[in-house]
Amino acid sequence: xxxxxxxxxxxxxxxxxxxxxxxxxxxxxxxxxxxxxxxxxxxxxxxxxxxxxxxxxxxxxxxxxxxxxxxxxxxxxxxxxxxxxxxxxxxxxxxxxxxxxxxxxxxxxxxxxxxxxxxxxxxxxxxxxxxxxxxxxxxxxxxxxxxxxxxxxxxxxxxxxxxxxxxxxxxxxxxxxxxxxxxxxxxxxxxxxxxxxxxxxxxxxxxxxxxxxxxxxxxxxxxxxxxxxxxxxxxxxxxxxxxxxxxxxxxxxxxxxxxxxxxxxxxxxxxxxxxxxxxxxxxxxxxxxxxxxxxxxxxxxxxxxxxxxxxxxxxxxxxxxxxxxxxxxxxxxxxxxxx
Ligand SMILES: NC(=O)c1ccc[n+]([C@@H]2O[C@H](COP(=O)([O-])OP(=O)(O)OC[C@H]3O[C@@H](n4cnc5c(N)ncnc54)[C@H](O)[C@@H]3O)[C@@H](O)[C@H]2O)c1
Ligand SMILES: O=P(O)(O)OC[C@H](O)CO
Numbered sequence: 001x002x003x004x005x006x007x008x009x010x011x012x013x014x015x016x017x018x019x020x021x022x023x024x025x026x027x028x029x030x031x032x033x034x035x036x037x038x039x040x041x042x043x044x045x046x047x048x049x050x051x052x053x054x055x056x057x058x059x060x061x062x063x064x065x066x067x068x069x070x071x072x073x074x075x076x077x078x079x080x081x082x083x084x085x086x087x088x089x090x091x092x093x094x095x096x097x098x099x100x101x102x103x104x105x106x107x108x109x110x111x112x113x114x115x116x117x118x119x120x121x122x123x124x125x126x127x128x129x130x131x132x133x134x135x136x137x138x139x140x141x142x143x144x145x146x147x148x149x150x151x152x153x154x155x156x157x158x159x160x161x162x163x164x165x166x167x168x169x170x171x172x173x174x175x176x177x178x179x180x181x182x183x184x185x186x187x188x189x190x191x192x193x194x195x196x197x198x199x200x201x202x203x204x205x206x207x208x209x210x211x212x213x214x215x216x217x218x219x220x221x222x223x224x225x226x227x228x229x230x231x232x233x234x235x236x237x238x239x240x241x242x243x244x245x246x247x248x249x250x251x252x253x254x255x256x257x258x259x260x261x262x263x264x265x266x267x268x269x270x271x272x273x274x275x276x277x278x279x280x281x282x283x284x285x286x287x288x289x290x291x292x293x294x295x296x297x298x299x300x301x302x303x304x305x306x307x308x309x310x311x312x313x314x315x316x317x318x319x320x321x322x323x324x325x326x327x328x329x330x331x332x333x334x335x336x337x338x339x
Contacts, residue, residue: 001025002167005072007087009036009061011049011140011278013078016104018144019173020076021056029061030068037061049278053144069094074102074167076134077120080279081107081189084116088123101127102153102164104134106188107281108288113295115185130157132164133181135188136239137247139254146172152239153177154184176239183235186226188244190303192256192282193289194218195248197306199260200316210320214302215249221300223338225289228296233339256282269310286310301326 002025006017009031017029031037031046040046040061044054062068069075069091079087084105095101101124105116114122121128136151143149153168153175155161161177169175178184194214201210222245223236235241248254259280262272273280289303305323308314 002073003071004028004074004076004167005030005068006076006078007065007068007091008078008080008083009040009046009049010078010080012104012138013076014040014046014049014055015053015140015143016076016078016134016168017059018053018055019168019170021058022146023167023170025058025074025167027059028068028072029059030065031061031063034063037063050140050144065091066094071096072099074100077101077103077105077116079105081105081116081281082110082284084119085109085123088120092123095124097126100132100160100163101130102132102134106135106185106192107285108189110284110287113288113291115182115189117181117185130160131155131181132157132160133184133188134164134168134175135184135244136176137243139247139251141253143173148172148174150174150176150239150243152184154179154181154240156181178235178238178240180232180235182229183226183231183233184240186229186231187222187236187238187240189281189285190222190225190289191218191241191244191248192280192285193303193306194222194245195254195256196260196280196282196286196310197302198249199254199257199262200264200306200309201260201320202257203261203264204316204320206320211249215245218249218302219245220335220338221289221298221302223335224298225292225296225300227338228298229292236338255280259283263309264316283310 004025004027006029009029017027021027117131132155134153138149153164165175198211198214259272290307293300305319309316
């Protein structure tokens with residue numbers, strides 16, 4: 001049994017905390033709002049994020065970072081990417097020197113375009129080679145129902161990855177390890193761009209062929225930029241790549257897919273974001289993807305078109321036309337750039 005702190009009481013943080021509580025660990029969840037902590041402690045519920053779920057009684061919550069993090073053997077970060085550095089700065093004084101650090105955030109830091117483990121390593125350098133990332137096809141709404149789910153935990157430290165696997169794994173939550181931190185983080189983050197694009201295409205009524213095209217050609221983009229950034233290409237056919245693309249691009253649970261769908265129905269990006277109370281990482285990640293494409297001088301046509309739709313008011317139908325009318329391509333030669 002481990003003493004575990006979970007930072008972030010949104011949908012994913014609460015559900016991961018509940019998996020750990022199901023596994024017999026003593027889990028304390030940090031909630032930004034005191035009323036959410038009180039609701040979890042009193043009613044074992046967090047109805048703002050998970051309407052009907054009732055949590056394991058071993059799961060308690062607090063809005064005091066010090067109380068949550070101090071003396072904990074494991075600290076799990078599940079805040080949106082834009083909040084990661086600020087949270088790290090705040091918890092730094094309380095983290096035990098031998099704590100296992102895990103994050104389950106899918107995104108990049110804005111402007112620096114750093115991966116989340118790079119941000120953690122900058123703020124907590126003693127952990128630079130031990131950080132673990134948890135990713136894969138895993139919608140909170142299904143994990144809370146204990147529906148069979150598979151995820152991957154990546155770390156350059158095999159012991160840390162295996163310890164993370166051991167504390168999370170159970171009969172509904174199967175955990176694989178992978179040493180490729182870069183690939184797992186990039187796959188989990190960039191699939192959100194493709195999920196937004198499939199939501200748009202679905203909303204425009206383009207159907208299964210277009211969705212399959214976006215997912216397959218999206219995977220090629222992810223693999224190309226991922227390889228350039230040092231990922232193992234084979235990671236992208238695993239849970240954090242193909243797995244999460246399928247899970248997100250074909251699911252109405254996906255906030256990214258729903259945001260794309262809403263934009264296809266004529267809503268502006270700011271309307272969509274203000275109506276959706278949960279984080280839509282794919283919007284900021286489209287900026288990151290666009291910047292990485294420029295930095296590594298890589299062709300990412302879907303990312304480029306989505307960027308134009310989201311941030312330059314391009315008509316989504318015209319974006320699809322432009323994608324379809326690109327020059328002829330040889331599939332194998334072009335795919336080989338990423339694998
Ligand atoms: N929801 C899922 O099914 C799921 C699955 C896998 C991964 N993820 C990833 O997990 C991360 C968190 O997503 P989520 O679904 O829990 O989001 P959410 O929108 O449900 O909750 C976000 C939480 O972060 C808190 N928060 C927001 N801004 C903050 C700030 N500036 N400082 C501190 N806290 C802040 C909110 O109060 C809330 O508790 C994202 O990167 C997401 O991609 C989500
Ligand atoms: O709801 P989304 O689109 O943020 O996706 C959540 C998870 O990343 C799915 O694995």
